[in-house]
Amino acid sequence: MAELTYRDAVIRGIAQEMSRDEDVVFLGEDVAKAGGVFKATVGLYEKFGPLRVRDTPISEQAILGAAMGAAMTGLKPIAEIMFSDFFAVCFDYIANEFPKSRYMTNGQTKCPLVVRTGNGAGSRFGAQHSQSVENWCMMIPGLKVVAPSSPIDVIGLLAASVRDPDPVIFLEHKSLYATKGEVPDGEILDKLGTAKILRPGKDATIVALALMVPRALAAAEKLAAEHGIDCEVIDVRSLVPLDTQTILGSVARTGRCFSVEENPRLCGWGAEIMSIIADEAFYDLDGPLVRITTPHCPLPAADILEDAILPSVDRIVDRVKRTLNS
Amino acid sequence: MLDKAAAQTAVNDDIGEEIRLELYRSQVNIREAEQRAYDLFLQNLVKGTSHLSLGQEAVAAGFATAMKKGDLSFCTYRGHAHTLARGVPVEKVLGELMQRDNGLMRGKGGSMHLTSEEHGVMGSYAIIGAHLPIACGAAWRAQYKKQDDVSVCFFGDGTTNIGAFHEALNFAAVWKLPVIFVCENNLYMEYTPIGDVTAVPSPAGDRASAYGLEKIVIDGNDADVVYRTAKKAFDKARAGGGPSLIECLTYRHSGHSRADPAKYRPEGELERWKLRDPIKIYRERLKQFGVTDETIAKIDADVKRVVDEATEACKAAPNPPMDILFTDVYADGGFAWRN
Ligand SMILES: Cc1ncc(C[n+]2csc(CCOP(=O)(O)OP(=O)(O)O)c2C)c(N)n1
Numbered sequence: 226m227a228e229l230t231y232r233d234a235v236i237r238g239i240a241q242e243m244s245r246d247e248d249v250v251f252l253g254e255d256v257a258k259a260g261g262v263f264k265a266t267v268g269l270y271e272k273f274g275p276l277r278v279r280d281t282p283i284s285e286q287a288i289l290g291a292a293m294g295a296a297m298t299g300l301k302p303i304a305e306i307m308f309s310d311f312f313a314v315c316f317d318y319i320a321n322e323f324p325k326s327r328y329m330t331n332g333q334t335k336c337p338l339v340v341r342t343g344n345g346a347g348s349r350f351g352a353q354h355s356q357s358v359e360n361w362c363m364m365i366p367g368l369k370v371v372a373p374s375s376p377i378d379v380i381g382l383l384a385a386s387v388r389d390p391d392p393v394i395f396l397e398h399k400s401l402y403a404t405k406g407e408v409p410d411g412e413i414l415d416k417l418g419t420a421k422i423l424r425p426g427k428d429a430t431i432v433a434l435a436l437m438v439p440r441a442l443a444a445a446e447k448l449a450a451e452h453g454i455d456c457e458v459i460d461v462r463s464l465v466p467l468d469t470q471t472i473l474g475s476v477a478r479t480g481r482c483f484s485v486e487e488n489p490r491l492c493g494w495g496a497e498i499m500s501i502i503a504d505e506a507f508y509d510l511d512g513p514l515v516r517i518t519t520p521h522c523p524l525p526a527a528d529i530l531e532d533a534i535l536p537s538v539d540r541i542v543d544r545v546k547r548t549l550n551s
Numbered sequence: 552m553l554d555k556a557a558a559q560t561a562v563n564d565d566i567g568e569e570i571r572l573e574l575y576r577s578q579v580n581i582r583e584a585e586q587r588a589y590d591l592f593l594q595n596l597v598k599g600t601s602h603l604s605l606g607q608e609a610v611a612a613g614f615a616t617a618m619k620k621g622d623l624s625f626c627t628y629r630g631h632a633h634t635l636a637r638g639v640p641v642e643k644v645l646g647e648l649m650q651r652d653n654g655l656m657r658g659k660g661g662s663m664h665l666t667s668e669e670h671g672v673m674g675s676y677a678i679i680g681a682h683l684p685i686a687c688g689a690a691w692r693a694q695y696k697k698q699d700d701v702s703v704c705f706f707g708d709g710t711t712n713i714g715a716f717h718e719a720l721n722f723a724a725v726w727k728l729p730v731i732f733v734c735e736n737n738l739y740m741e742y743t744p745i746g747d748v749t750a751v752p753s754p755a756g757d758r759a760s761a762y763g764l765e766k767i768v769i770d771g772n773d774a775d776v777v778y779r780t781a782k783k784a785f786d787k788a789r790a791g792g793g794p795s796l797i798e799c800l801t802y803r804h805s806g807h808s809r810a811d812p813a814k815y816r817p818e819g820e821l822e823r824w825k826l827r828d829p830i831k832i833y834r835e836r837l838k839q840f841g842v843t844d845e846t847i848a849k850i851d852a853d854v855k856r857v858v859d860e861a862t863e864a865c866k867a868a869p870n871p872p873m874d875i876l877f878t879d880v881y882a883d884g885g886f887a888w889r890n
């Protein structure tokens with residue numbers, strides 16, 4: 226057992242998989258000699274050498290296209306897109322190529338690859354380096370979409386993603402890189418499509434993802450301590466596949482559900498979850514389904530503005546409290 | 552601007568009769584199948600869309616004949632020709648164009664996505680430029696695993712103006728990848744003359760120097776020239792010499808897609824190019840080398856018979872069954888996204 230940062234967990238996760246399987250290769254901008262702009266790949270180049278850990282030009286389409294061609298022909302590439310906002314310049318691969326090739330070819334084409342990316346706000350980088358783009362990915366049939374919130378999940382879910390035979394978008398939250406958590410020694414392998422109940426509770430269910438998970442947990446503690454409201458907090462972890470059974474089971478017990486989403490409001494992942502609950506668990510509900518999201522607005526750079534726009538612990542506490550008391 | 556040296560050596564007997572007959576058969580096969588696809592389109596039996604390579608047969612035949620088993624082809628939506636040239640049966644191609652159950656992908660992909668991995672046809676891509684980086688990735692795998700196959704990526708003149716082209720060329724050059732980029736310059740991007748939208752006269756050739764590559768512009772209507780040029784590029788790639796960019800000058804006899812009458816072409820242009828019809832050129836070539844009319848006629852008849860039989864088989868083939876509708880979205884064979 227050791228305490229590890231989320232950042233070091235990324236390094237350990239990649240190293241674990243590269244040590245296990247020679248077909249796992251890694252490419253991206255500044256990832257090799259420089260160790261990544263977030264220092265989340267330091268030491269991999271030294272450990273695995275220049276043939277397996279490769280710096281690329283600033284060519285996001287070439288990075289993803291090359292990953293796909295390698296995946297189709299036998300490798301298991303991990304590709305890094307530095308900021309998830311840059312998905313917009315290589316979206317053809319994410320939207321058209323990775324996810325459709327198997328279907329269009331009647332199962333001939335395989336695409337076992339992982340795209341890792343720095344997602345999310347909190348760094349005061351402004352509207353084009355801070356977005357939460359999980360909803361861009363979730364809406365595309367053929368992709369899998371994963372977003373861990375803790376170091377141990379980073380390793381386990383990254384390993385599961387590398388070993389998965391489908392294309393996986395792996396969203397690392399930039400504001401979590403410095404956070405720490407306990408991680409056991411030895412190999413760690415988790416399972417995609419499994420949500421985790423991080424805090425049991427009986428009054429309301431809160432579903433959250435990535436950076437919103439620690440905020441939901443803090444809000445739950447505050448709601449319990451100050452308002453006597455006992456919340457169950459679920460880390461969704463994997464948007465596709467989506468573990469709806471864990472969520473529906475929780476809502477059946479609590480009768481209430483709140484989502485805490487960093488993505489802008491329209492078509493956020495929580496909307497899909499809420500619609501499933503409305504369809505399938507309507508008679509379990511004791512009140513409205515409430516989404517707490519970033520508003521439908523670009524992200525500002527200034528710290529006080531950025532802090533104001535994201536769902537905060539206080540906003541979560543306030544919405545849950547008002548909804549349950551009304 | 553043709554490579555004069557290559558044109559002059561076009562009649563040298565370094566190719567040999569066996570390969571020449573294959574180059575001819577392959578071109579005739581493409582011609583016959585493409586013409587049939589057009590006829591079937593007019594009868595509403597080829598559905599959706601279709602992009603023919605009538606007039607461009609020499610490029611597909613020349614490259615495919617120069618390939619070894621295991622070499623990989625990456626095509627565009629104008630990919631019937633390259634798919635056929637790798638030996639995929641006509642029935643499988645026509646079946647997909649007709650969206651029948653006997654098609655290459657049982658109608659799930661359609662004419663723009665012909666794929667037959669067992670023949671080395673690693674997909675046909677309908678988003679302009681997408682497959683150049685993908686071909687780089689396949690070549691990277693060969694380099695990394697020390698396998699000696701080469702990836703060949705075919706695309707049009709219009710494709711040289713999209714970002715992915717430039718990203719892929721630079722990437723392949725920097726990583727010294729065993730990949731060959733083949734630009735089929737048929738003078739048009741869809742309906743617009745390529746010269747109207749391109750800063751240089753040779754859309755691919757004049758870009759080569761930007762990536763440290765040799766400018767190679769050849770007569771794409773002479774299968775011998777294509778074959779020889781391809782051979783050189785394969786040798787270079789297999790020897791670790793990195794990528795090549797080859798511009799093949801050619802012309803499509805049909806419209807861009809479907810039943811496009813191609814009214815945007817200046818009068819006389821098509822007729823001039825038909826004088827340089829690759830199949831006509833090649834028939835003459837065979838005769839120069841002493842191949843008899845009888846041999847040629849037999850190849851023509853054999854090809855026609857196979858295309859006729861394929862047509863009948865496709866007409867008789869059932870539609871795809873509903874039970875494939877939701878298969879192969881994910882690797883588990885299904886489309887489940889939740890529990
Ligand atoms: C990214 C993208 N933009 C536009 C199109 C529409 N489109 C299809 S074919 C084509 C022309 C391509 O010309 P060229 O590369 O010369 O190939 P050709 O059709 O002549 O073989 C265009 C613009 C597309 N499929 N993808």
Ligand SMILES: [Mg+2]
Nearest residue numbers: 707708739740
């Ligand atoms: Mg063209």
